Amino acid sequence: MKGFIYWLLKHSFFMKLAELISREAGIIIRKRGEEKFLKWRFNMRDIRVLGGPFGGMNYIYPLSRDTIYIPKILGAYESEMHPFVEAICKRGYDTIINIGAAEGYYAVGLAIRNSNTMIHAYEANERTRDDLVRNIDLNNVAARVVVHGKMTLEEMKAIQLNESTLVLCDCDGQEVPLIDPEKFKGLRKCDLLVELHEYEISGPTISELFQQRFSQSHDMVFRNLRKRDMRPYEVIPEFKDLKIIEKEALLSEGRQFSIGWVFCHVK
Numbered sequence: 001m002k003g004f005i006y007w008l009l010k011h012s013f014f015m016k017l018a019e020l021i022s023r024e025a026g027i028i029i030r031k032r033g034e035e036k037f038l039k040w041r042f043n044m045r046d047i048r049v050l051g052g053p054f055g056g057m058n059y060i061y062p063l064s065r066d067t068i069y070i071p072k073i074l075g076a077y078e079s080e081m082h083p084f085v086e087a088i089c090k091r092g093y094d095t096i097i098n099i100g101a102a103e104g105y106y107a108v109g110l111a112i113r114n115s116n117t118m119i120h121a122y123e124a125n126e127r128t129r130d131d132l133v134r135n136i137d138l139n140n141v142a143a144r145v146v147v148h149g150k151m152t153l154e155e156m157k158a159i160q161l162n163e164s165t166l167v168l169c170d171c172d173g174q175e176v177p178l179i180d181p182e183k184f185k186g187l188r189k190c191d192l193l194v195e196l197h198e199y200e201i202s203g204p205t206i207s208e209l210f211q212q213r214f215s216q217s218h219d220m221v222f223r224n225l226r227k228r229d230m231r232p233y234e235v236i237p238e239f240k241d242l243k244i245i246e247k248e249a250l251l252s253e254g255r256q257f258s259i260g261w262v263f264c265h266v267k
């Protein structure tokens with residue numbers, strides 16, 4: 001029995017070590033491809049988004065933290081969300097609450113696309129908030145994007161939500177306590193776009209939980225993650241000239257627990 005336990009622990013260690021090495025190698029390949037692409041395309045300055053719903057948006061570089069970058073510049077980032085983004089822009093909300101705004105891909109992009117919308121961008125990480133402010137200033141939307149720190153339960157209670165408000169949430173699992181209509185009744189009155197993360201291994205899935213919470217008050221559309229197709233971006237010479245392994249690393253969004261998104265529209 002002891003020998004079996006020792007064998008199990010030893011092989012578990014080597015499996016974790018292999019995973020770590022693979023992950024670190026992927027980061028190195030991604031960073032190398034990222035620098036090559038940005039140097040060839042932009043000479044490392046005046047970087048802007050090339051396509052997708054926010055094509056033309058200026059984007060800071062480098063970011064304070066290592067994060068997914070090139071998919072945003074290509075316009076490939078979270079492409080499953082693109083139809084939702086177009087629906088949001090067509091609807092024209094008075095207010096958008098962006099929980100987990102990061103460096104502002106959505107907060108700034110939506111401010112550019114929606115000139116009559118006030119956006120409240122919540123971001124917990126201080127360094128990332130600095131990047132958010134830089135992107136806001138770079139795109140001249142400071143008058144319509146208000147930056148906040150971490151969204152807390154107390155803050156959520158204080159927000160006035162109604163039919164002209166959209167809540168856009170990507171907060172790595174915190175959608176469970178925050179996007180709860182039993183705690184925050186106003187969520188039943190506004191539209192929601194939420195990235196879903198599956199952390200629990202027992203009980204209802206995250207999709208089932210949101211169906212339980214919102215199916216009576218909202219029409220719901222789910223979008224699952226899809227494998228990225230690099231062919232649409234081969235028309236960009238600087239991308240086409242990269243090695244296959246670099247292209248795959250650049251298009252990867254490195255999602256471990258995200259399963260996709262749900263768009264909830266008030267009935």
